[in-house]
Amino acid sequence: MRTVPLAELPGRPCPVAATLELVGERWSLLVVREVALGEHRFSGIVAGTGAPRDRVAARLRSLTEAGVLERRQYQSGPDRFDYHLTGSGRDLLPVLGALLTWGRAHAVAPDDPERDHHRETLRLLRDRDQTPTDPPTDPSPDPVPTEETP
Numbered sequence: 001m002r003t004v005p006l007a008e009l010p011g012r013p014c015p016v017a018a019t020l021e022l023v024g025e026r027w028s029l030l031v032v033r034e035v036a037l038g039e040h041r042f043s044g045i046v047a048g049t050g051a052p053r054d055r056v057a058a059r060l061r062s063l064t065e066a067g068v069l070e071r072r073q074y075q076s077g078p079d080r081f082d083y084h085l086t087g088s089g090r091d092l093l094p095v096l097g098a099l100l101t102w103g104r105a106h107a108v109a110p111d112d113p114e115r116d117h118h119r120e121t122l123r124l125l126r127d128r129d130q131t132p133t134d135p136p137t138d139p140s141p142d143p144v145p146t147e148e149t150p
Contacts, residue, residue, distance in 0.1 A: 001067030001088070022066045023092065027051045031059045032089060033096055035069060037124055040082035068092065097125045 004018035034048040063069040068089040071081040
């Protein structure tokens with residue numbers, strides 16, 4: 001699993017900046033979305049993202065190196081692999097759900113005929129987020145304090 005040393009980041013280094021180094025590129029999050037929605041093979045991921053094949057190949061490599069995805073061999077001679085979310089990858093599902101919700105509210109026109117088509121995508125992401133996941137790999141030793149409710 002690849003990590004990002006905060007000291008190597010420009011500007012104001014923080015976990016948000018480190019996260020964006022690993023998964024902040026457009027095609028990366030769309031690849032994660034496709035795998036989360038059940039597309040595990042290269043051709044399906046390419047079709048679902050609309051990305052060029054070389055970009056998808058590069059993102060699959062980087063997401064695998066980052067520990068977000070894992071490759072599983074499903075055929076030998078020639079060797080073929082498919083891709084699955086790891087615990088780390090499943091931990092990104094609420095982020096994708098938040099992006100979808102924000103996008104519907106702020107990035108897509110209310111009269112866009114495709115706008116409500118993606119309610120099913122949000123439901124699927126939420127359903128998959130409910131599956132048991134591995135505990136976070138690096139829980140924060142100093143969580144941000146929250147106000148307690150009585």
